[in-house]
Amino acid sequence: MEALDEIKVRIEAAIPGARLEIIPNPGPANQSSLLLDHAHASTVARFLRDDPALRLDYCSNVTGVDWLERTVKKKVKVKKVVEGEEKELEETREEIFSGYLEAVYHLYSMAHKHGPLVVRLRTRDRAEGAHLPSLTPVWRSAEFQEREIYDLYGIHFDGHPDLRRILMWDEFTDHPMRKDYREPDDYEYEPTPHDDVLEKAKQHYVPRPAQDGTANIAAQ
Amino acid sequence: MSLSTRAQHSAVEAPPGMPSRLDGELLEVSMGPQHPSTHGVFRMNVALEGEVVRRLKPVFGYLHRNHEKIGENTSYLGSMPYTDRLDYICSMSNNWGYALSVEKLAGIEVPERAEYLRVILAELTRLVNHASLLGFLLSDMGAWGTPLMYAFRERENILDLFESLSGSRMMCDYMRFGGCRCDLPPGWMERARKVVDGFPHFLDEFEQLITGNEILIARTQEVGKLSAELAISAGITGPGLRASGVNYDLRKVDGYGFYPRFKFRVPLGEHGDCYDRLMMRVLELRETLGILRQAMDDLPAGPIMNPKVKIRAFKPPVGEAYGRIEAPKGELGFYLISDGSGNPYRYRVRPPSLINLTVLEDMCLGHTVADVMVILGSIDIVMGEVDR
Amino acid sequence: MMIGAGILKGMAVTGRNFIGSYFEKDRLTTVQYPEERDVLPENSRNFPFLVYDTNDPEAGLRCVACKICEKECPPQCIYIEKSADKKPDYMGKPQFYPATFDIDISVCMSCQICVEVCPFEAIKMDKVYELSRRERFDALLMRRTDLAKSNSYYHSIHPLEAEQVDATLAAAAAKKKPAPTPAPPASG
Numbered sequence: 001m002e003a004l005d006e007i008k009v010r011i012e013a014a015i016p017g018a019r020l021e022i023i024p025n026p027g028p029a030n031q032s033s034l035l036l037d038h039a040h041a042s043t044v045a046r047f048l049r050d051d052p053a054l055r056l057d058y059c060s061n062v063t064g065v066d067w068l069e070r071t072v073k074k075k076v077k078v079k080k081v082v083e084g085e086e087k088e089l090e091e092t093r094e095e096i097f098s099g100y101l102e103a104v105y106h107l108y109s110m111a112h113k114h115g116p117l118v119v120r121l122r123t124r125d126r127a128e129g130a131h132l133p134s135l136t137p138v139w140r141s142a143e144f145q146e147r148e149i150y151d152l153y154g155i156h157f158d159g160h161p162d163l164r165r166i167l168m169w170d171e172f173t174d175h176p177m178r179k180d181y182r183e184p185d186d187y188e189y190e191p192t193p194h195d196d197v198l199e200k201a202k203q204h205y206v207p208r209p210a211q212d213g214t215a216n217i218a219a220q
Numbered sequence: 221m222s223l224s225t226r227a228q229h230s231a232v233e234a235p236p237g238m239p240s241r242l243d244g245e246l247l248e249v250s251m252g253p254q255h256p257s258t259h260g261v262f263r264m265n266v267a268l269e270g271e272v273v274r275r276l277k278p279v280f281g282y283l284h285r286n287h288e289k290i291g292e293n294t295s296y297l298g299s300m301p302y303t304d305r306l307d308y309i310c311s312m313s314n315n316w317g318y319a320l321s322v323e324k325l326a327g328i329e330v331p332e333r334a335e336y337l338r339v340i341l342a343e344l345t346r347l348v349n350h351a352s353l354l355g356f357l358l359s360d361m362g363a364w365g366t367p368l369m370y371a372f373r374e375r376e377n378i379l380d381l382f383e384s385l386s387g388s389r390m391m392c393d394y395m396r397f398g399g400c401r402c403d404l405p406p407g408w409m410e411r412a413r414k415v416v417d418g419f420p421h422f423l424d425e426f427e428q429l430i431t432g433n434e435i436l437i438a439r440t441q442e443v444g445k446l447s448a449e450l451a452i453s454a455g456i457t458g459p460g461l462r463a464s465g466v467n468y469d470l471r472k473v474d475g476y477g478f479y480p481r482f483k484f485r486v487p488l489g490e491h492g493d494c495y496d497r498l499m500m501r502v503l504e505l506r507e508t509l510g511i512l513r514q515a516m517d518d519l520p521a522g523p524i525m526n527p528k529v530k531i532r533a534f535k536p537p538v539g540e541a542y543g544r545i546e547a548p549k550g551e552l553g554f555y556l557i558s559d560g561s562g563n564p565y566r567y568r569v570r571p572p573s574l575i576n577l578t579v580l581e582d583m584c585l586g587h588t589v590a591d592v593m594v595i596l597g598s599i600d601i602v603m604g605e606v607d608r
Numbered sequence: 609m610m611i612g613a614g615i616l617k618g619m620a621v622t623g624r625n626f627i628g629s630y631f632e633k634d635r636l637t638t639v640q641y642p643e644e645r646d647v648l649p650e651n652s653r654n655f656p657f658l659v660y661d662t663n664d665p666e667a668g669l670r671c672v673a674c675k676i677c678e679k680e681c682p683p684q685c686i687y688i689e690k691s692a693d694k695k696p697d698y699m700g701k702p703q704f705y706p707a708t709f710d711i712d713i714s715v716c717m718s719c720q721i722c723v724e725v726c727p728f729e730a731i732k733m734d735k736v737y738e739l740s741r742r743e744r745f746d747a748l749l750m751r752r753t754d755l756a757k758s759n760s761y762y763h764s765i766h767p768l769e770a771e772q773v774d775a776t777l778a779a780a781a782a783k784k785k786p787a788p789t790p791a792p793p794a795s796g
Binding site: 025026027028029031057058059060061063065104106110113116118139140141143144145152165166167168169176177 | 280281284286288289324325326327450452453454455456466468473536537538539540541542544551553555557558565566568570574575577578579607608
Binding site for chain 3: 189191192193197
């Protein structure tokens with residue numbers, strides 16, 4: 001398969017207006033990915049599938065990733081005029097990266113037996129803007145996997161033929177794979193509580209040191 | 221003989237002009253989740269016209285425990301025993317898939333002996349999986365017990381091997397990043413050879429038992445046909461894909477582990493029906509035995525762990541990796557994102573069982589309700605992996 | 609070929625297996641539990657136990673309550689409380705000891721990661737399997753006294769492994785022995 005930047009150049013030549021970006025992967029696996037824009041996602045996907053040199057006819061893996069809003073503190077050197085003298089000062093600046101949800105597609109070619117090409121789509125934000133164009137019309141294998149992302153991450157895939165919850169029950173309202181998901185307080189007694197469970201255990205049981213020296217919760 | 225049985229199968233459509241007994245009204249039946257032939261807690265909402273399936277919607281989630289969230293909250297090592305519980309028939313291949321992905325993520329090399337051991341154990345797992353699938357599929361078709369017990373007899377021998385090596389019959393938890401947990405106990409290889417040498421006898425007997433059987437032919441041929449185009453588009457992998465005639469086996473394509481060193485063929489089907497999917501397993505079993513013999517002959521001495529890899533406080537560098545193996549059920553992939561800490565930021569399992577169910581409805585439409593069980597059985601699913 | 613020949617061929621196989629099971633042992637893999645019991649292989653494992661040396665399950669305990677296993681345990685089934693004081697261990701060296709050491713075996717998934725991460729060879733896997741209880745919670749909570757088992761018991765269930773462990777411990781002890789009188793290096 002061609003290098004990712006060559007593919008990017010070819011897509012941009014074939015589909016005018018497509019905005020692509022290469023997301024580098026610093027790890028040893030070296031699987032860098034291609035970020036697509038929403039408007040051209042399905043055209044680009046069709047190009048990747050049908051282009052005779054690429055023929056990425058097999059979409060192996062589709063998954064969601066949750067990136068929370070994060071602030072990165074950076075130290076920047078700034079030149080300032082202090083008391084008539086120009087000095088170089090260090091300043092800490094906070095850069096805020098807004099949170100978003102991401103869908104990652106791993107594409108392979110069964111015809112040419114190459115791959116993977118990693119394609120990413122990012123939502124505008126983690127609330128109302130959690131919409132992405134569905135690639136199920138291009139690759140049928142995304143059908144259940146996009147449903148799963150909708151269920152567990154809450155990304156709405158526009159154009160998906162049957163977007164329902166798949167693993168959680170229909171009445172469930174939250175999205176459990178999100179990083180800020182908090183499970184409901186349905187504490188069940190456990191003899192060896194740890195961390196969060198221990199905190200819960202303390203809330204649920206009043207210490208009774210006289211009766212049970214046995215329960216660890218009481219001993220806390 | 222087989223032609224005459226093939227011809228009987230056009231009777232699924234009502235004759236033209238003759239209204240069906242329900243006059244076009246559909247009867248909704250909920251098959252499962254407590255059904256002996258659904259291979260676990262799997263439910264299908266089927267709409268029937270008479271006996272013919274007109275709509276089928278699979279319902280998942282009865283065994284959902286959010287495996288991926290657990291994986292994000294445990295250390296890299298801590299997820300290894302959890303992978304055993306995905307496809308609980310094939311814990312060794314699950315271990316390998318996860319170990320392979322973490323090795324990709326962190327750039328770890330595996331010593332030669334460990335790679336050979338992994339091949340041997342993964343292929344033994346394939347024997348276990350395919351043998352039990354044949355048994356399950358036949359008992360779905362009404363061959364109640366007998367073939368399943370024969371298959372389980374062979375499986376038992378292999379599970380004994382797993383137990384004496386890893387300590388557990390099914391939840392092996394044997395592989396580690398950069399190698400395997402422990403070396404072979406004394407006498408293991410001789411016993412394994414005996415099992416492998418005895419296996420063809422079982423296969424011959426099994427083929428005699430089933431392949432000429434008229435009932436089996438009538439129930440599987442031309443049932444649940446899957447075209448190659450749909451199979452590729454729907455991401456079907458494993459024997460189900462190859463039964464439709466697509467030559468795609470990750471052991472050949474990716475050449476992970478030491479598979480390029482072994483000589484083996486990839487069996488391909490022609491019709492993509494249940495019969496082909498069933499025979500694909502039988503043929504793959506024979507090839508697997510060949511790989512096992514070669515690997516056992518060539519097994520080198522040496523260390524089984526990469527000494528540079530820390531067991532505790534394992535922290536791979538920032539980055540992401542997708543690793544995949546040819547598990548007995550299809551492509552088993554693990555997608556990991558590391559943020560440099562001891563837990564993965566994202567831990568994703570690409571479950572072959574779930575994705576192979578994508579086309580279940582397409583395969584079942586127009587067949588009778590009794591065929592649904594055969595088609596489902598021929599896909600080969602384990603709910604631990606479907607629901608995760 | 610006539611229709612039905614395939615079925616008859618299959619029946620012949622079934623018959624051969626049925627009659628064969630009376631003569632060939634390979635065709636019959638089951639045993640009549642509980643009257644008959646299979647011998648478990650050496651590596652077989654199910655739940656962890658704590659090893660103690662000498663004859664004293666209190667003082668001989670190898671565990672020093674470092675809590676590594678508690679941290680690494682994937683389903684978090686181990687609960688340890690470190691002692692406030694130090695007591696001499698079986699080698700006479702003052703050490704912390706676990707004031708509480710509980711394992712909830714209804715949660716434990718027998719992965720033996722605790723055994724792998726233990727730097728003191730203090731926790732090992734047991735082979736007992738008849739552990740059914742009437743209650744779900746406290747009866748399945750193994751306390752320190754239930755968990756402590758002697759080194760000779762360890763030798764009886766995992767002979768090869770136990771020998772290796774003894775050898776490593778002896779080597780480590782021998783390395784430490786000459787420590788009390790290290791000749792001060794001549795400065796200069």
